């Protein structure tokens with residue numbers, strides 16, 4: 001397992017970042033490495049983002065100095081979404097089969113977490129999000145069919161999409177983590193415009209279903225000082241609480257968003273009027 005620590009950044013500094021520095025601080029360029037668990041620990045809400053890609057055998061979730069407890073989930077909870085081939089996660093002996101697009105919420109206090117692929121020629125890819133937790137809830141699998149589906153947008157604004165709320169208070173109880181998957185319809189490229197901030201929570205985006213050489217231009221920054229990060233397939237972007245988060249692709253795509261912070265109220269957003277953006 002590899003874990004990289006990143007510190008939080010102040011918006012007054014970020015406005016002076018060049019492209020390389022912006023990417024170094026906010027883009028997670030490599031989420032999946034075969035036969036490894038690769039994580040980024042961000043001091044923004046102590047959010048951990050990364051991936052587990054088991055190929056030749058199971059991978060066990062280990063703790064690390066950055067986590068600071070004997071087991072990874074002693075004081076954390078975890079959301080895993082399978083964006084690869086069929087796989088399986090075992091949590092303290094309980095086996096959860098995860099078809100592509102299935103999500104598993106793993107509660108604080110779980111001691112032994114193992115990731116496995118069913119077919120090494122079509123490995124599972126578990127996209128991982130973790131936040132600190134203070135209580136134990138129920139580990140549960142949430143398939144797309146069990147998620148709360150919200151249809152949004154319209155073709156005239158190139159943003160027709162379905163937001164599947166998977167780890168959400170209406171579906172699954174958690175300490176902090178809220179997570180879902182947004183699927184854009186073909187010929188629709190914009191997500192989250194008009195955009196918003198939510199100073200009460202950070203958010204992490206993971207873009208996929210983006211065949212080469214397609215890219216998503218992910219927008220971030222203060223509303224009056226926007227920047228963009230060019231994102232390729234299976235890369236993640238960390239969005240601080242002061243930042244807008246929105247994107248436009250060179251084609252349609254899917255993304256997973258996850259949040260942690262002071263509340264779990266999905267609708268607690270501060271909408272930015274389009275005319276205020278700079």
Ligand SMILES: O=C[C@H](O)[C@@H](O)CC(=O)C(=O)O
Pocket residue numbers: 161163180182191192193203245257266269
């Ligand atoms: O705070 C909520 C998040 O930004 C996402 O859920 C937005 C999103 O998926 C979309 O508009 O497509």
Ligand SMILES: [Zn+2]
Pocket residue numbers: 196197198203245269
């Ligand atoms: Zn948001």
